Amino acid sequence: MKLDFGFIWTAFIALLPAVPTALAITAVSVFCGLIIGTAVAVIRLYKVPVLYPIASAYVTVIRGTPMLTHLFIIYFGLPMLIDGAADSLGLSFRSVSIPMIGFAYISFSITAGAYMSEVVRSGLLAVNRGQIEAAYSIGMTTFQAMRRIILPQAFAASLPNLSNMVIGMLHGSTLAFTVSVVEINAKAQIVATTNWKFFEAYLAAALLFWGLTFLIERLTALAERRFNLYNRGGVS
Incomplete structure (x- = not known):
């Protein structure tokens, strides 16, 4: 077997769209x-009544089941709920109107929310408790302290883990091909079927x-580096 470097480049260009x-x-x-995860992290950290067990169960269930399973549950289950609700309300809207990528958006957002909650929670725990006490001492409410002092520091502390989450979701986007969304891996498979050079096509996708x-x-x-400048007082 001889590696076709020319086709790797051809496949690479074909994958760009x-x-x-x-x-x-x-x-x-x-x-x-990130929005879901921040809300869940705050609920779990402050043990908000009623919402705390729901948030804990959400994180446990989502983190304990595969990402692909979430996608299939949303893909097959959500249309049933939407069509059932539309019938009961006498609406003409049907789930077939939803683009396939919409199911990926919903499923992956739910998955990311559970993992993001742990990332944000670890960032919140890294912020010194004295920060919020100092905010209370100058008359700030809990919401003001969280928005202006605690969350910015928590996100700065969580940045490496947030980066890992972004990379993980980028790689996880390849699962969208199972619901007929043509992303990079699906496109590589399509390109390879023209001459059965799957190795070269997937190598181009990997690159x-x-x-x-x-x-x-x-x-x-x-x-x-930008956050470190602010932390050292290097930017006014």
Whole structure:
């Protein structure tokens, strides 16, 4: 077997149109997951009545089951709920109107939320308790202290783990092909079927993922340096 370097380049170029789809899945899931995870982390940290057991169960169940399983449950279960609700309310809307990538957005956001909650919670625990006590001493409410003092420091402390989550969700976006979303890996399979050079096509996909991962790592390093400047008082 001879490696076709020319086809690796051809496949690499052919895979580029699928990059926006992978990035969109990653961005939406990380953004929504961060919102969900922050809310869940605060609920668990402060043991909010009624919501605390629900939040704990959510994290335990989602982290204890595979990402692909979440996707299938959403893909097959959500249409049943939507169509059932539409029938009972007399609406004409049907689940077939939802684009396939929408199921990936919902599923991956739910998955990311559970993992993000642990990342944010660890960041919150890293912030000195005296910070919020100092905020109370100058008349801030808990919400003001969290928004202006605690959460920014928690996110700064969590930045390496947040970066790992972004990379993990980028790689996890390859599962979207199971619900007919053409992301990078699915595109590689399509490209390879033209001449059955699957090794070269997937090698091109691997190089593309490596490049995107390297870019995320570099952006994280820049963000960390920026936060360190603020922490040292180097930026006014």
